[in-house]
Amino acid sequence: MKKLTIYNTKSRSIEEFIPLSEGVVTMYACGPTVYDFTHIGHMRKYVGDDILKRTLTLLGYTVKHVMNITDVGHLTSDSDEGDDKFEKKAVIEGKTVWEIAEFYTQYFHKSMQAVNVVPPNIEPKATDHISEMIGLVEQLIAKGFAYETEQAVYFDVSKDSSYGSFSGQKLSDKEVAVRDDVIIDPSKKHPADFSLWFKRVGKFRDHSMFWPSPWGNGFPGWHIECSAMSMKYLGDTIDIHTGGIDHIPVHHENEIAQSECATGHDFVRYWVHHDFLHVDGLKMSKSLQNFYTIDDIVARSIKPLAVRLLCMQTSYRKPLNFTWDALEAANAQLKKVYRFAAHQTVVGTMSTPHEEEFIEALADDLNTAKALAVVWEVFNDSTVNDSDKWATLIYFDQVLGLNLDAVPKFGITPEAQTLIQKRDESRVERDFATSDELRTQLEALGYEVLDTTEGTKLL
Numbered sequence: 001m002k003k004l005t006i007y008n009t010k011s012r013s014i015e016e017f018i019p020l021s022e023g024v025v026t027m028y029a030c031g032p033t034v035y036d037f038t039h040i041g042h043m044r045k046y047v048g049d050d051i052l053k054r055t056l057t058l059l060g061y062t063v064k065h066v067m068n069i070t071d072v073g074h075l076t077s078d079s080d081e082g083d084d085k086f087e088k089k090a091v092i093e094g095k096t097v098w099e100i101a102e103f104y105t106q107y108f109h110k111s112m113q114a115v116n117v118v119p120p121n122i123e124p125k126a127t128d129h130i131s132e133m134i135g136l137v138e139q140l141i142a143k144g145f146a147y148e149t150e151q152a153v154y155f156d157v158s159k160d161s162s163y164g165s166f167s168g169q170k171l172s173d174k175e176v177a178v179r180d181d182v183i184i185d186p187s188k189k190h191p192a193d194f195s196l197w198f199k200r201v202g203k204f205r206d207h208s209m210f211w212p213s214p215w216g217n218g219f220p221g222w223h224i225e226c227s228a229m230s231m232k233y234l235g236d237t238i239d240i241h242t243g244g245i246d247h248i249p250v251h252h253e254n255e256i257a258q259s260e261c262a263t264g265h266d267f268v269r270y271w272v273h274h275d276f277l278h279v280d281g282l283k284m285s286k287s288l289q290n291f292y293t294i295d296d297i298v299a300r301s302i303k304p305l306a307v308r309l310l311c312m313q314t315s316y317r318k319p320l321n322f323t324w325d326a327l328e329a330a331n332a333q334l335k336k337v338y339r340f341a342a343h344q345t346v347v348g349t350m351s352t353p354h355e356e357e358f359i360e361a362l363a364d365d366l367n368t369a370k371a372l373a374v375v376w377e378v379f380n381d382s383t384v385n386d387s388d389k390w391a392t393l394i395y396f397d398q399v400l401g402l403n404l405d406a407v408p409k410f411g412i413t414p415e416a417q418t419l420i421q422k423r424d425e426s427r428v429e430r431d432f433a434t435s436d437e438l439r440t441q442l443e444a445l446g447y448e449v450l451d452t453t454e455g456t457k458l459l
């Protein structure tokens, strides 16, 4: 089995990946907070997870992949400030919080399907795991790592000597960042203490999602959700935990603290973080009106899988600057490959040197740009016959995920035949307006239209 090397945020270095159990990888991915539309920025993160998972699978590992759905407890800031994202959105849309979560979960699924992300083995919802979260908070209180105030149950960062080491932050920096919150709950011992359980009091007195607990009615903090679900399905120590780089300083620092203090074991062995997708140097967001969804892509007649191709052009550890031009270019490349795929009926022999180069690139900290270079090298090599080229591309597609196998095989339908005939007649009559219109109709059927001396030809 070829070894994977991967950048581990924990050690800030590239390490050889060795799972706890031979041949099996436990992987937890922070999932979406389903209060708004999934956009291309989110897609980049999940395509990144998918490339990692497919690479591990290609290398021979069995991957146990858990990704949560956060449907409660995420405030408008990643720490304890602000309002609950769901309660706020429910008011704006005139729906219940449950309806909000359901609608945007479906939109997330639709987006993931469009970019061919393999679904996780388990996709737990936070609201289905409240008892596990309460259990974990009870353990932390029993061990002296958490305390209760009138408003919440907090994790006591002063009891965890390694708190802050993961993100390399000093507690004094955190003090500045969370100062506002101290004013909200004066009983908080340290400004960096974070909420494990919010009570349905104060600013949350009308919170519509709440559950009974030993500390009265309330709801869990966002961070405890991931720890509880990860432990439930994958055990105290997992091999890989993924997330966006924005999760490092708060969410993941807190996940580590509460998990390791509760169990006394290492929580995660390899932390994999994806960099952002930017639009002209800015983060994709609604307020900046640079927020694009799968529907925006389809509306521009771009194939959603062009997003995958675009993502793979840049290392997951570098920012990806999104432009429509770049996506259009990826779409044009994809169409070229699909056109080729549509004509292939015989699977030949895979090129072994290219297979090795491809795996080598991916095993080197998921160097997708290099792997794509191998793909284009094969694709453009005129010395390789089509059936062998096709065999190699199908092999690559296990990680590329461009659905090459599903491309309909080329054939001229009777409908297209009629349009060709009409078009050739209009061209003889020099009626170019009609000829152009018929070209558009043929293109809408998925053909590429060529004008030759013998008339219209389709590809």
Ligand SMILES: [Zn+2]
Binding pocket: 029, 030, 031, 226, 251
């Ligand atoms: Zn998480």
